Amino acid sequence: MVIAMKLYWNYFLMELKSQMQYKASFFLTALGQFITAFTTFFGIRFLFDRIHGVDRFTYGQVLLCFAVIMMSFALGEMAGGGLAVFPDLLREGELDRILVRPRSILLQIVMPNMDFSRLGLLAQALLVLCAAIPASKVAWTPEKALVLLLMVLCGSVIFFCLFLLVASVAFFTLQSFEFLNIFTYGMRDFGRYPLSVYGEEMLKLLTFVIPLALIQYYPLLYLLDQAEGIRYAAAPLFSLLFVLPSAALYRLGVRNYKSAGS
Secondary structure, X not given: OHHHHHHHHHHXXXXXXXXXXXXXXXXXXXXXXXXXXXXXXXXXXHHHOOOOOXXXXXXXXXXHHHHHHHHHHHXXXXXXHHHHHHHHHHHOOHHHHHHOOOOOHHHHHHHHHOOHHHHHHHHHHHHHHHHHHHHOOOOOXXXXXXXXXXXXXXXXXXXXXXXXXXXXXHHHHOOOOXXXXXXXXXXXXXXXXXXXXXXXXXXXXHHHOOOOHHHXXXXXXXXXXXXXXXXXXOHHHHHHHHHHHHHHHHHHXXXXXXXXXX
């Protein structure tokens, strides 16, 4: 176990050093992520210049939603975004080389393909969160601070699982489909606002199928004292059940994988 963890840590360091070899390029890319993410922020700001609330949520509360989703997405994409290479690995037969190694297949793909330029997006989300915390008018307690942390951490796991699901489809198609990005980047865009604004049917879909509401809408109600009970506070933990179908599809793909040759 120690040897395996050391191997993955070395993978991590090698990829970080590799991306840092061209420091100017790395920092400019991260800066680009930081700046372009503000286009969405300004869209929310301009919207609230003309209205006072969205489905009973104020500007500060919507900003809190936005910051949580963007932080979750940045962390999830930093690790899971590299899974976009999956179709290429399958078509070129590179996965065969990975399969014969006595280590986790998934980690061998994820670790060398982490995108550290997403730190720019994470920095932007953190900055917005610092502004949203006082603007949201939440009566903060240690319990609510913990719920906020769970929203971000569990949200990053959900986004990673979404990237894994999209990548796993390639086992059966040997190619990627752009429309599947609705489950990754589309979910990020959906999370800009409290999910109740999209209607009851969409809220149910984003609760029981893709549990985005469990890391955004329901814990937000708890933070704002609009709902009480452990089921709202612990909603981010319930969202982790989404790991099961994501892992199941991935394992099904691995079991049914047939080499494409090289």
